[in-house]
Amino acid sequence: MTALPPGFRLAGYRVEQILGRGGMGIVYLARHPELPRSDAVKVLDTATAGPDGEAFRARFLREAEIAAALDHPHIVTIHNRGTEGDRLWIAMQYVPGTDGARELDRLRAGLGLRRSLRVAAEVAGALDHAHGRGSLHRDVKPANILLAATDGRGDERALLTDFGLAKIVDDAGDPTVAGTVFVTPSYASPEQLRGDRCDARTDQYSLAASLFHLICGQTPFPGATTAEIMRGHLADPVPRLSSRAGDVPPEVDAVMERAMAKDPDHRFAGCGQFVAALTQAASTPRAAYAPTRQRPVARPVVAPPRGPVPTAVILAALMALGVVTAAVLYLVL
Structure with missing residues (x-):
């Protein structure tokens, strides 16, 4: 999966740097398009979708909604999720540390x-x-x-x-x-x-x-x-x-x-x-x-x-x- 460069805009978010890589994608620190804060934005590797990309996309969006419904001080908050082109992304609370x-x-x-x-x-x-x-x-x-x-x-x-x-x-x-x-x-x-x-x-x-x-x-x-x-x-x-x-x-x-x-x-x-x-x-x-x-x-x-x-x-x-x-x-x- 090719990393997005600093300055790249994804759904209005401006990529600042890579926070980490995992088996399902890359997490970026990205500036919120409207609010004065930075979020952790995870972009999924579409290669994990397999042959049925549309079904995978639907499951991803639904699972993000499930996670967003969890409100607990020890669970990272989900702010938003969506698709842009062939990219699936989810914006989360940035936790420095x-x-x-x-x-x-x-x-x-x-x-x-x-x-x-x-x-x-x-x-x-x-x-x-x-x-x-x-x-x-x-x-x-x-x-x-x-x-x-x-x-x-x-x-x-x-x-x-x-x-x-x-x-x-x-x-x-x-x-x-x-x-x-x-x-x-x-x-x-x-x-x-x-x-x-x-x-x-x-x-x-x-x-x-x-x-x-x-x-x-x-x-x-x-x-x-x-x-x-x-x-x-x-x-x-x-x-x-x-x-x-x-x-x-x-x-x-x-x-x-x-x-x-x-x-x-x-x-x-x-x-x-x-x-x-x-x-x-x-x-x-x-x-x-x-x-x-x-x-x-x-x-x-x-x-x-x-x-x-x-x-x-x-x-x-x-x-x-x-x-x-x-x-x-x-x-x-």
């Missing part, structure tokens, strides 16, 4: 338990708000958790962004569509990788996997290939977070194991309930456990895939692992 993935790159060893729990509580509130309105995120990951400084003391506010793949749950008016769906393997739930039905507990799993990474600086199932990462989510037990981070008491491990259960029925009822249980477990006095600084990893550690991976790649990896033996259609629900 950083995000979870960049902080992990900067700190290497993770954000630590206390800071990560504060971030998780705010993101969990955002997800429970969205779930209560029938909306799923489907791609919760550190890169989609924005961290905005709010005052001179260094306090920060977490905001969840990119509800672009969200769909209304059980919307009978929207026909089920078989096509390309993007997930980020390092944080994807087993049901997403299998192509099963997703619900609010899917986002809870991805939040837990993201929190695991934020706390200790490692993804729960590292691997040298996408197939190895996926095998971990599908078949391996959840690793003990306390063995990878010295400030994490063993009581946390059982909570993480439940939030990342292979069977969604074994997870918590909501994201807020998960983070509340985790916070209580993390409050165990240090004298009650013997923390370790060792961080054993069963597989070679490589940088997790940042961008989402299309279904075709997932299917190939699953077949290579022997998880499926026939074509699997990932249904966009």
Whole structure:
């Protein structure tokens, strides 16, 4: 996808600079055509639309409206959306600061338990708000958790962004569509990788996997290939977070194991309930456990895939692992 140059005008917005690139497009800082502010404008890569471009365009516009209806202090606000030529764009609240993935790159060893729990509580509130309105995120990951400084003391506010793949749950008016769906393997739930039905507990799993990474600086199932990462989510037990981070008491491990259960029925009822249980477990006095600084990893550690991976790649990896033996259609629900 070719980037738009500074000064380019899109639907009245004047492009100032690139804020980031993702698997679905490019995000720009762009000057609002009328108001004295700059917004974050995401332009989607039309190559992701596949052969049925008109259906993709209609879904995009509808999903943007779903996201725009979410009003929560920890969800990035959607200001507008539209099309111009063959470009699909969505204008969002610009959040100066950083995000979870960049902080992990900067700190290497993770954000630590206390800071990560504060971030998780705010993101969990955002997800429970969205779930209560029938909306799923489907791609919760550190890169989609924005961290905005709010005052001179260094306090920060977490905001969840990119509800672009969200769909209304059980919307009978929207026909089920078989096509390309993007997930980020390092944080994807087993049901997403299998192509099963997703619900609010899917986002809870991805939040837990993201929190695991934020706390200790490692993804729960590292691997040298996408197939190895996926095998971990599908078949391996959840690793003990306390063995990878010295400030994490063993009581946390059982909570993480439940939030990342292979069977969604074994997870918590909501994201807020998960983070509340985790916070209580993390409050165990240090004298009650013997923390370790060792961080054993069963597989070679490589940088997790940042961008989402299309279904075709997932299917190939699953077949290579022997998880499926026939074509699997990932249904966009």
